[in-house]
Amino acid sequence: xxxxxxxxxxxxxxxxTAAALxxxxxxxxxxxxxxELPTIPDATWNxxxxxxxxxxxxxxxxxxxxxxxxVAGDRQADVNKGLLCVKGYxxxxxxxxxxxxxxPMLRKNGKLEPITWDEAINTIAQRIHKAxxxxxxxxxxxxxxxxxxxxxxxxKGGLSNNHIDPNARLCMSSAVTGFMSSYGVDEPASCYDxxxxxxxxxxxxxxxxxxxxxxxxxxxxxxxxxxxxxVIDIGTRRTRTTEQSDHFLLMQPxxxxxxxxxxxxxxxxxxTYDKEFVAKHCNFRADGDPxxxxxxxxxxxxxxxxxxxxxxxxxxxxxxMVAPYTPEAASKMSxxxxxQLKLLGDLFGNPKLKIVSLWxxxxxxxxxGTAINNLVHSIHLLSGHWGKPGDGPSSLTGQPSACGTVRExxxxxxxxxGGRMVADAAHRADAEKxxxxxxxxxxxKIGHHTVLMFEKFCTPADKGGDIDTLWxxxxxPGQTLPNLQKLFRAKPADxxxxxxxxxxxxxxxxxxxxxxxALWVEKNGAYGNSERRTQQWFKMVxxxxxxxxxxxxxxxxxxxxxxxxxxxxxxRDGKFLFHITDKDGKPVEVWKWENYYKVNVDEQLYxxxxxxxxxxxxxxxxxxxxxxxxxxxWPVVQQPDGSWRETRWRFVEGSDPYVEKGKGFQFYHSVTxxxxxxxxxxxxxxxxxxxxxxxPLWLDTGRVLEHWHSGTMTMRVPQLRRAMPRAYAEISREDxxxxxxxxxxxxxxxxxxxxxxxxxxxxxxxxxxxxxxFVPFFDEKLLINLITLDAHDPFSKQPxxxxxxVRVTKAGPTNKPNFGGVP
Amino acid sequence: xxxxxxxxxxxxxxxxxxxxxxxxxxxxxxxxxxxxxHRLAMALQADSPADAEYWHGWxxxxxxxxxxEVAFVHMGEEVGxxx
Numbered sequence: 031x032x033x034x035x036x037x038x039x040x041x042x043x044x045x046x047t048a049a050a051l052x053x054x055x056x057x058x059x060x061x062x063x064x065x066e067l068p069t070i071p072d073a074t075w076n077x078x079x080x081x082x083x084x085x086x087x088x089x090x091x092x093x094x095x096x097x098x099x100x101v102a103g104d105r106q107a108d109v110n111k112g113l114l115c116v117k118g119y120x121x122x123x124x125x126x127x128x129x130x131x132x133x134p135m136l137r138k139n140g141k142l143e144p145i146t147w148d149e150a151i152n153t154i155a156q157r158i159h160k161a162x163x164x165x166x167x168x169x170x171x172x173x174x175x176x177x178x179x180x181x182x183x184x185x186k187g188g189l190s191n192n193h194i195d196p197n198a199r200l201c202m203s204s205a206v207t208g209f210m211s212s213y214g215v216d217e218p219a220s221c222y223d224x225x226x227x228x229x230x231x232x233x234x235x236x237x238x239x240x241x242x243x244x245x246x247x248x249x250x251x252x253x254x255x256x257x258x259x260x261v262i263d264i265g266t267r268r269t270r271t272t273e274q275s276d277h278f279l280l281m282q283p284x285x286x287x288x289x290x291x292x293x294x295x296x297x298x299x300x301x302t303y304d305k306e307f308v309a310k311h312c313n314f315r316a317d318g319d320p321x322x323x324x325x326x327x328x329x330x331x332x333x334x335x336x337x338x339x340x341x342x343x344x345x346x347x348x349x350x351m352v353a354p355y356t357p358e359a360a361s362k363m364s365x366x367x368x369x370q371l372k373l374l375g376d377l378f379g380n381p382k383l384k385i386v387s388l389w390x391x392x393x394x395x396x397x398x399g400t401a402i403n404n405l406v407h408s409i410h411l412l413s414g415h416w417g418k419p420g421d422g423p424s425s426l427t428g429q430p431s432a433c434g435t436v437r438e439x440x441x442x443x444x445x446x447x448g449g450r451m452v453a454d455a456a457h458r459a460d461a462e463k464x465x466x467x468x469x470x471x472x473x474x475k476i477g478h479h480t481v482l483m484f485e486k487f488c489t490p491a492d493k494g495g496d497i498d499t500l501w502x503x504x505x506x507p508g509q510t511l512p513n514l515q516k517l518f519r520a521k522p523a524d525x526x527x528x529x530x531x532x533x534x535x536x537x538x539x540x541x542x543x544x545x546x547x548a549l550w551v552e553k554n555g556a557y558g559n560s561e562r563r564t565q566q567w568f569k570m571v572x573x574x575x576x577x578x579x580x581x582x583x584x585x586x587x588x589x590x591x592x593x594x595x596x597x598x599x600x601x602r603d604g605k606f607l608f609h610i611t612d613k614d615g616k617p618v619e620v621w622k623w624e625n626y627y628k629v630n631v632d633e634q635l636y637x638x639x640x641x642x643x644x645x646x647x648x649x650x651x652x653x654x655x656x657x658x659x660x661x662x663x664w665p666v667v668q669q670p671d672g673s674w675r676e677t678r679w680r681f682v683e684g685s686d687p688y689v690e691k692g693k694g695f696q697f698y699h700s701v702t703x704x705x706x707x708x709x710x711x712x713x714x715x716x717x718x719x720x721x722x723x724x725x726p727l728w729l730d731t732g733r734v735l736e737h738w739h740s741g742t743m744t745m746r747v748p749q750l751r752r753a754m755p756r757a758y759a760e761i762s763r764e765d766x767x768x769x770x771x772x773x774x775x776x777x778x779x780x781x782x783x784x785x786x787x788x789x790x791x792x793x794x795x796x797x798x799x800x801x802x803x804f805v806p807f808f809d810e811k812l813l814i815n816l817i818t819l820d821a822h823d824p825f826s827k828q829p830x831x832x833x834x835x836v837r838v839t840k841a842g843p844t845n846k847p848n849f850g851g852v853p
Numbered sequence: 854x855x856x857x858x859x860x861x862x863x864x865x866x867x868x869x870x871x872x873x874x875x876x877x878x879x880x881x882x883x884x885x886x887x888x889x890x891h892r893l894a895m896a897l898q899a900d901s902p903a904d905a906e907y908w909h910g911w912x913x914x915x916x917x918x919x920x921x922e923v924a925f926v927h928m929g930e931e932v933g934x935x936x
Binding site: 038041042043044045046047048049050051052053054068070098099100101102103112113114115116120122123243244247250251254255748752753 | 854856857858859860862865884886887888889890891892893894895896897898903906909910919920922923924925926927928929
């Protein structure tokens with residue numbers, strides 16, 4: 031037998047063993063999971079969270095000879111129990127694309143040319159030093175927790191500048207405002223364990239079969255084992271989730287507002303709401319008296335009188351407000367049948383069922399995003415389907431640390447770490463104390479949110495464009511902002527764009543300075559997933575060429591500013607803002623790259639940040655505890671025996687350590703300061719732009735299974751690129767017939783913002799109903815966001831990528847009709 | 854050479870499931886592992902990433918297969934930055 035054959039057999043046996051171990055627990059074995067890893071010659075294994083979505087799967091990464099050579103699902107991880115989706119399968123491959131950025135580059139005479147790191151850092155520092163208030167930092171839900179913390183401290187604590195906002199503004203800020211205005215504090219109270227025991231799972235404009243497949247497989251697996259789990263898909267197009275659902279409820283855009291109000295109407299009218307839970311734990315809220323709403327209320331009018339926190343109303347007021355949302359009336363607003371609306375009303379009215387609502391972009395990327403988040407929380411609260419295992423509302427996130435780095439670290443323009451607000455003097459004072467800053471250092475004025483930040487950057491200074499230098503880290507706004515022509519491509523020549531990334535992107539195309547970054551296990555890191563789980567990993571391989579950690583880049587610029595005399599880069603004792611020490615307490619010059627990994631900078635930043643988390647009952651576990659765990663869900667509180675206990679269900683006695691004994695449920699951050707959650711009435715309004723005779727169809731955008739967001743990483747993995755190489759316009763058979771196109775023909779999509787030519791996919795992987803077109807946004811060569819609408823929710827400032835009006839015409843045949851398994 | 858360990862969730866219809874397993878063994882570069890209820894461990898070993906992609910897609914498309922998840926992937930010997 032040849033050595034090669036022996037090796038091949040050996041690896042195959044390893045693969046079979048790993049698969050058998052992963053297959054085992056879901057079959058119902060009572061044995062604890064076996065955790066041995068495949069043996070690969072010369073390789074060492076270490077844990078890390080997957081780099082992609084917000085599910086937070088853990089992988090085991092095998093490294094040999096300085097390279098990642100294998101990846102396995104981590105069987106010790108509760109989240110994924112040894113399984114990965116097809117993207118996780120290829121997560122090792124994202125490090126090794128052909129065109130990794132490996133050297134800093136400055137644009138000279140229109141061309142990016144290599145420069146040294148010293149030149150790059152000095153260039154940034156000089157720009158900021160010249161006009162610190164005209165500088166903005168645009169970050170990411172893919173920032174690690176220490177990266178985001180360092181950037182936040184640099185901006186708010188160092189530059190007294192709150193113009194820092196992340197790409198998560200585009201994906202989950204409506205969930206944030208929804209939680210804040212319902213419970214007085216952000217982030218889900220529930221957890222993934224709910225999926226293992228729920229009787230009913232309702233997906234609100236959500237496609238977990240493709241976007242969170244490992245979570246969805248929990249439900250599919252239960253059904254195949256004979257458990258009764260009813261899956262309901264409420265959406266505007268059929269997806270792979272629909273295929274596994276018992277009921278598909280096809281709604282009109284914005285129909286979700288009417289659906290939720292109709293469920294509330296039925297609960298109240300039928301007397302099936304949970305009277306005891308509501309009486310003990312809830313108050314009611316609305317934006318005002320609907321009797322005074324203008325006839326035919328529009329979104330523009332709603333923006334005039336709607337507020338984030340509303341006004342108190344009585345139960346009788348609430349009853350009157352939802353009264354118009356009878357099944358018959360809501361049917362006309364939502365597109366659902368009366369029977370479908372009654373089905374939902376009956377489910378929520380049944381106290382014996384356990385119901386989980388899941389949502390993600392469909393509810394968040396919505397000009398009424400806060401409102402629909404409020405309403406889904408409200409029908410759970412009103413019906414008492416809240417806070418029990420398998421029974422509650424649960425939002426999902428699209429990025430690995432949208433929760434950990436954005437919502438918890440507070441990298442949004444209005445936040446401070448630990449869920450504190452820049453507009454609150456006491457919160458600023460607390461942060462100044464923890465950062466040892468002179469009083470008043472933190473600016474009280476909320477910074478520019480994402481859309482405004484890019485508007486200001488793309489507007490000439492003499493016309494009010496007050497941002498002249500913008501640093502983008504770990505994200506690709508040149509592809510993902512809405513209405514790109516206005517918000518990105520209009521950048522004036524005298525403005526300066528800095529981009530830190532791992533590959534060339536649509537954003538680096540316009541950059542004046544490009545910095546090569548380390549990726550995933552090329553650096554230390556920590557993420558926080560959708561269920562409040564904080565996860566940690568260690569650096570395993572070196573980044574290529576001169577690529578360096580984003581966190582180091584921020585600290586190096588801060589130090590250069592310190593050396594240039596910027597007083598904000600010192601604390602009140604004159605120490606550098608990022609005062610990192612060795613184990614003996616001696617300062618380490620970590621702004622010099624050669625020193626950066628002589629100490630664990632991540633650990634020191636994380637432990638500094640952890641003090642903030644205790645201020646709002648979001649206590650994180652110590653770094654060294656996390657290093658041994660597969661993530662822990664906050665609040666994590668130390669027990670009398672010294673161990674650290676995580677929390678599965680917040681605000682629930684027996685689970686959440688901050689709920690007082692005998693309370694049952696306690697919303698201890700409640701808006702009304704009485705430990706009660708808010709049940710909201712928010713009105714149904716039509717979207718701001720609806721089809722008309724000139725633009726007769728709806729345009730919806732989103733993601734596909736193979737690619738993660740803008741495709742920067744997944745398009746570098748040959749298998750994923752080949753599986754889905756280009757964007758397409760998914761169109762119904764009826765509309766295709768009207769326009770005279772077949773699959774593969776080119777169609778022109780035209781909106782009020784511009785036009786784009788794409789191949790058509792008739793009745794594609796998903797299926798749009800007549801009158802709707804869907805286009806994925808992963809393809810940097812077919813930028814659908816050139817034509818999307820930049821209207822955004824009035825409270826969360828999150829744009830609506832899911833609905834605008836479009837005209838579709840035939841352009842001609844294409845030479846390349848293949849876009850992912852299409853004949 | 855790309856090698857992956859897959860967890861294949863089989864269709865509840867035993868005939869469809871059996872057909873999928875039989876086809877995988879007879880036609881594809883698959884090796885069967887242990888089965889636990891509807892979940893079957895398989896190894897997929899292909900000479901190139903393109904072959905692996907083809908057979909992965911082929912397996913997913915079997916009527917007797919509900920879903921395919923990944924437990925392990927060995928990226929081969931030639932890992933590294935290219936170009």
